[in-house]
Amino acid sequence: MDKIAKVPHLREELDWLDQTYGVEKEGFFHQEHWQLLVAIMLSAQSTDKQVDEVLPKLYGRFPTVQEIAQATEEEIGEEIKSVGLYKSKAKHVKSCCMQLAEQYGGEVPTTIEELVKLAGVGRKTATLFLADAYGIPGVTVDTHVFRISHRLGWANGKNPVETEEELMRVLPKDHWNRINFQLIYHGRSICTARKAKCSECGLQAWCEKRVEKKQA
Structure with missing residues (x-):
């Protein structure tokens, strides 16, 4: 059975997201894979802009994974102070890079199973x-x-792992990678956690949460 047919109006919703937020996200400043991994680690609870502002200086001071692994947490922290939770992130970045240097020859693993063994990588x-x-x-x-996929009726899993599995069954595979940044942008600007701006939302006609409110 076509995945699109499993969720009413899914095609219209995905088309709207593509048109509104685009299909490709601008990547973080980096030249090597370990630098990209560090950038993604720093992005938790921070904006992409905040992260991109610190990366050139951080990688200029520590240009190799071995050098950042040998740096102190304080030295790393000095370069990422403007990023949220910078002290704990500095600790994780150092530990992660030490693992990459000592256990993987400076290369980043290519499977989820190996990646999640690294410090600070979920x-x-x-x-x-x-x-x-x-x-x-x-x-x-x-x-x-998690929030928006449940509001739209795409998933009802009780946790992120269950929701991930549901979304992989529902969404066409070519949308998997971009659904994250699209819903992040939508969640920050329109479908916020505290109070969704439903009147401004291009998905409101198909949103299950919106329909439930009308019927109540």
Whole structure:
């Protein structure tokens, strides 16, 4: 059975997201895969702009994975102070780079199973990295994707892993990688956690949460 047919109006919803937010996300400043992984680690609870502003200086001071692995947490922290939770991120970045240098010869693993063994790398970070670095399809479920996919009726899993599995069954594979940044943008501007701006939303006609409110 066609995945599109499983969710009413899914094609219209995906077309609207493509037209509104685009199909490709501008990548973080980086030259090597370990730098991309670090950038994604720093992006948690921070904006892409905040992260991109610190990366040139960070990689200028520590141009190799071995050098950043040998740096102190304080030295790394000095370069990423404007990024949220910079102290804990500095600790994770150092530990992660030490693992890459000592256990993987400076190369970044290419599977989720190996990536999540790295310090500070969870399933969300691993999936994003594989998508951005190698184009490997995967659905990344953060708070925005979880919230909006449930509101739209695409999924009803109780946790991010269940929701990820549901979305991979529902969404066409060519939409997996881009659904994350599209719903992040939509969640920050329109479908916010505190109070959704339904009157401004191009998806309101198909939103299950909106329909439930009308029927109540």
